[in-house]
Amino acid sequence: SGLVHVVGTRPNFVKAAPVVSALSARGVRQRVVHTGQHYDDALSAVFFRELGLPRPDVDLGVGSGTHAAQTAALMTGLAEEFAACSPEAVIVYGDVNSTLAAALVAAKENIPVAHVEAGLRSFDWTMPEEVNRRLVDQMAELCFATSPEAVGHLAREGIDVSRIHLVGNPMIDTLLAHLDRFDAQGLRTELGLPERYVAATLHRPANVDNPEVVSHLVARLGEVAEQVPLVIPVHPRGRAALEAAGLTGHPQVRLLPPLGYRQFVSLARGAAAVITDSGGVQEETTMLGVPCLTLRATTERPVTVSHGTNRLVDAAELPAAITKILDDTAATEARRSGVAHSTTATGPPMWDGQAGQRIAEVVL
Ligand code: UD1
Ligand code: UDP
Incomplete structure (x- = not known):
């Protein structure tokens, strides 16, 4: 039981760090499952060392392959993992194959899915990421959006507004935390x-x-x-x-x-x-x-x-x-000339370093 975060690639680690940290500060029981989609030190371990993300509780070691082979291996590994640890909910990030596989396995097991970075749309179905994010949003009980446009896309795709939460951008939380x-x-x-x-x-x-x-x-x-x-x-x-x-x-x-x-x-x-x-x-x-x-x-x-x-x-x-x-x-x-470089940064609405906190509040 407890929450399970599924991460597998470089951008997942950057997005998960503030969410794991906000939940951990609230004393939540959680487990970080690394699928092993990225495995080179420079694409994986370095982020755990630098971002204060707890070492994965398990690394499924799935590795590279065709979309079919990689997704199949991800699903098999994640199904075994979920059977062993019975998550109360699974949190997935972004739009990579690990994200799709985790959502699909969890949805079939009736485990609630929360999707961080929901609702982004390129409208280009030739991108594997577009396929992944569209499907994950349909399966997710909680869709966490980084921008109002994303909320609009989700609503237009028939996702009930009660499932959609505009929370800001966790990747930017990490950027601001390390500025x-x-x-x-x-x-x-x-x-x-x-x-x-x-x-x-x-x-x-x-x-x-x-x-x-x-x-x-x-x-x-x-x-x-x-x-x-x-x-x-x-x-x-x-x-x-x-x-x-x-x-x-x-x-x-x-x-x-x-x-x-x-x-x-x-x-x-x-x-x-x-x-x-x-x-x-x-x-x-x-x-x-x-x-x-x-x-x-x-x-x-x-x-x-x-x-x-x-x-x-x-x-x-x-x-x-x-x-x-x-x-x-x-x-x-x-x-x-002569003006010192700014040490602060300003961005779009709600890109303020608090997305992880907002997600934790909704999840709990
Ligand atoms: C994946 C994501 C992409 C994301 C990117 C982030 C999918 C479909 N794609 O793309 O959305 O933007 O991660 O970086 O999920 N390889 C290594 N070492 C590694 C991992 C991969 O050498 O640690 C090589 C292998 O040759 C592999 C290739 O990179 O075949 C592609 O890896 P893969 O995980 O399939 O997709 P990415 O291109 O990394
Ligand atoms: N990044 C990094 N080292 C690099 C290139 C990118 O740490 O050599 C970081 C970058 O700052 C960002 C994340 O990796 O946080 C983006 O990942 P990537 O471009 O691989 O994936 P995408 O965002 O396209 O899915």
Whole structure:
């Protein structure tokens, strides 16, 4: 009995930390189940060390595979786990395969499901994440939304309003809790980075799985690197393809392994711009006030665009979009010369560091 949190991938850990912590402060019995979808230290253990998230009570060691094989292994492992520990409720995060598998197993066992980060919609069913989040929201007894748009999507899909709670953004709780650790200048020294650089992350199948797409993208990233040094902590999914397409050889491109949380957010904070296809990174740059170019045709996080930090671009638009940001940045820096960097951050409504607390209040 007690609550069970199911996590499996890098962004899950960042979102779960404040929820686990808020429930723990209220003395709730809980268990953290790691599915093992991400297993490299740099995608998994480093987050537990850095975020004060309790070590998983169990790691199912599911690992990688096709969607079918991975989802099947996740379901089998989670079914055994739930049978052994009889959760009162299962809390799932985001939109990864571990999220779908946990919700599906729990729903069939009549165990209540709470979905953290419900209602995000890209309306692009070719994204595996869109399939996962749509289905999970239908199964969840509690849907925790990060923005009013998300509430609207859920309501329009027929989910009863009594199940929907607008609570803010737990990924931003984590960012705010660690804000004073994100030292851009310290990281420049630590990694030997130049004063001005652009950071990039890429891992969406639509960008990194097809060699022709990758080759076009790498050519455009090369044009960006002609303008400004480019620093890319590479997700394992894209590494081989990006290297094969020639990203390694460019003198102004620095490829790094995936970074831990402190290092990555420090890198983003100190960047002139961030290029990404990540979901979470669009939100973090919004909160940090760093210009973000998202290499996607759609975003399930439109608030990052309306807030003014994020812009959706295709690869062909990237070099000119970077030129524009660099010109604007030069102007902004000139205006701000002598003014210390802000240690606070402001973002969309309710992105205030209290989402974990609000979730705990609803769950209890
Ligand atoms: C998964 C999520 C994606 C999320 C991303 C966060 C799904 C369908 N996708 O994508 O929504 O944005 O995590 O980072 O759930 N690999 C390693 N080491 C690891 C884990 C994976 O090398 O620790 C490699 C393997 O070659 C694997 C590939 O990465 O085949 C993809 O891993 P997988 O978990 O299937 O999906 P991600 O692309 O990581
Ligand atoms: N992140 C990190 N190191 C990296 C890249 C990303 O710690 O090298 C963090 C980032 O700050 C955010 C989360 O990982 O908190 C986002 O995960 P990812 O981009 O893998 O997944 P998505 O958000 O697209 O599902």
